[in-house]
Amino acid sequence: MALVLAGGAARGAYEVGVIQYLFEDVSHDLGRDVPLDILCGTSVGAINACALAAMADDPRRVQRMIKHWTELRVGDVVRADPRAMLAMVRGLFGSKNGGDEHARRGGILDPAGLTRIIASSVPFNNIDENLRAGRIHALTVSTTHVATGRTVVFVQRADPGLPEWSHDPTIIPRATRIRAEHALASAAIPFLFPAVRIDGEFHCDGGLRQNVPLSPARRLGASGLIVINPRHVTPAVEAPIDHHAPFPGPLFLLGKTMNALLLDRIDNDMDRLDRITSILDAGERAYGPGFVDKINEELGYPRGKGIRPLRTVLIRASQDIGRLSADFVRSVGFRKRARGLVGRFIRTLADGDPSREADLLSYLLFDGEFARQLIELGRADARAHHAELCASFADHEAQ
Numbered sequence: 001m002a003l004v005l006a007g008g009a010a011r012g013a014y015e016v017g018v019i020q021y022l023f024e025d026v027s028h029d030l031g032r033d034v035p036l037d038i039l040c041g042t043s044v045g046a047i048n049a050c051a052l053a054a055m056a057d058d059p060r061r062v063q064r065m066i067k068h069w070t071e072l073r074v075g076d077v078v079r080a081d082p083r084a085m086l087a088m089v090r091g092l093f094g095s096k097n098g099g100d101e102h103a104r105r106g107g108i109l110d111p112a113g114l115t116r117i118i119a120s121s122v123p124f125n126n127i128d129e130n131l132r133a134g135r136i137h138a139l140t141v142s143t144t145h146v147a148t149g150r151t152v153v154f155v156q157r158a159d160p161g162l163p164e165w166s167h168d169p170t171i172i173p174r175a176t177r178i179r180a181e182h183a184l185a186s187a188a189i190p191f192l193f194p195a196v197r198i199d200g201e202f203h204c205d206g207g208l209r210q211n212v213p214l215s216p217a218r219r220l221g222a223s224g225l226i227v228i229n230p231r232h233v234t235p236a237v238e239a240p241i242d243h244h245a246p247f248p249g250p251l252f253l254l255g256k257t258m259n260a261l262l263l264d265r266i267d268n269d270m271d272r273l274d275r276i277t278s279i280l281d282a283g284e285r286a287y288g289p290g291f292v293d294k295i296n297e298e299l300g301y302p303r304g305k306g307i308r309p310l311r312t313v314l315i316r317a318s319q320d321i322g323r324l325s326a327d328f329v330r331s332v333g334f335r336k337r338a339r340g341l342v343g344r345f346i347r348t349l350a351d352g353d354p355s356r357e358a359d360l361l362s363y364l365l366f367d368g369e370f371a372r373q374l375i376e377l378g379r380a381d382a383r384a385h386h387a388e389l390c391a392s393f394a395d396h397e398a399q
Contacts, residue, residue, distance in 0.1 A: 001037055001222065001396050002036070002037065002217035002222035003036045003039050003052070004227045005039075005040065005045030005049050006212040006230065007045055007205065008230040008321075009362075009366075010365045010366045011231070011374065012047065012069075012230065013370070013371035013378075014317055014377055014378040015045060017374060017377060017378020018379070018381065018382040019062055019378075020375065021378070021382035022034050022382065029386075029390055038217055038220050038222050039052055039053050039139045039140070040142075040213040040217045041140070042141075042213050043207045044187055046141040046187060047118060049140075050139065050182075051064075051065050051121065052065075053127045054126045056136050057126070057133070057135055064121075066375060068121040070372050072367060072371060073337070074338050075113075075343075076113045076117065077109075077113045077364075078342055078345075080108060081108060081109060081110040084107055107192055109192050109193050111193050118184060122180070127156065127178060131156065131157065137157065139155075139156045139178055140154065140213060141154045141183060141185075141206070142213045143198075143204065144204050144207075145201060146195050146202040146204055149170075149209070150169075152173075154176050155173055155176070155220070157175070162174075162175050165219050166219060171210070181198055184196050185198055185203035185204065186205065186206045187205065189204075189205045189207075212266040214269050214273070223309070223310060223396065224392055224393075224395070225311070225312040227266065227313065227314045228316075228378075229316040229317070230321060231317060231321075233316065266314070277309040280292050280295075280307065281309060283295065292309070295307065313385060313388050317377065317378075318377070318380070318381050318384070322362045324370075325362040325370065328365070329349070329350035329361060334370075338367070346361065346364070349361035349364070
């Protein structure tokens, strides 16, 4: 079984709520711990996946993750880097970067706070032992290679090397020992957080090409997927047009741009997986239990390889987290919690038409109380899939 965690910056607290429900409520009804053998993450999902892998031997791992999320303060993460901002402006006008490390890395926010939080909350060195002990089977972290735009999937397994991988030229798998720099690179949203140098090459947010890392889980042999995506999809209802509405401000447009940059093909990918699984199931019913093996043999795959049924459960945000973030920031409680320049900037992101989503704000709202709200939303959405989750784990155990 694989747990697939999507990107979403501060929205990652939602994933922790779903994870808590899996480890507590679903495990309780199953009468045993849920088996999560493969952990795949992108962006903030990579941070959460690394935390689960590093604390796989800790019965209180979920409570520790909740503690770290609910103790966050916006000012600990969202801090402007004046040197980087100046270098970026100079770059727009053709100024040479020279030896300015900030200009070469990009990003207007100082990564020191996020770096410190990740280093202090995730014991990365434990990942090696948890893999050797069989507590997890594999961990992957997806990044975007800045120079080429390709997705790089960093893979760590107990066995050395890589399994057979896709021939897709846009995806490059690399076997490695996953550490803090890999998680930080995966979470480095372009223009906001600086890219991270790994083995002499710059990497940034993996969500640019692979926001929901289904492919790595499949390549590592998963037969079932639990996919968590904090992105809400609004039903396609044609809204009335207000011809007198003002043009939206630049921060609103920046939030929409980020949504576009962090590609989300999850619906198409899940639909394709479900169709393949339905066809294989129909073949088994019509031609017997050897149908899948026979198909793979005809396609030239070695025994045990090739296409196979893949059971999936998708849990995504049932509410628009952008609007939730705007409502939270407008509250009196947040005004008391976040003062100074950072607090004013965050409140500016919530200004404007309350009916509009505050997408940029929801990516940057690393606030413990807001994280608590998202954790509860994640638990509620997972609860709505309770029967489906239990059936998925039960089917996996029966295989």
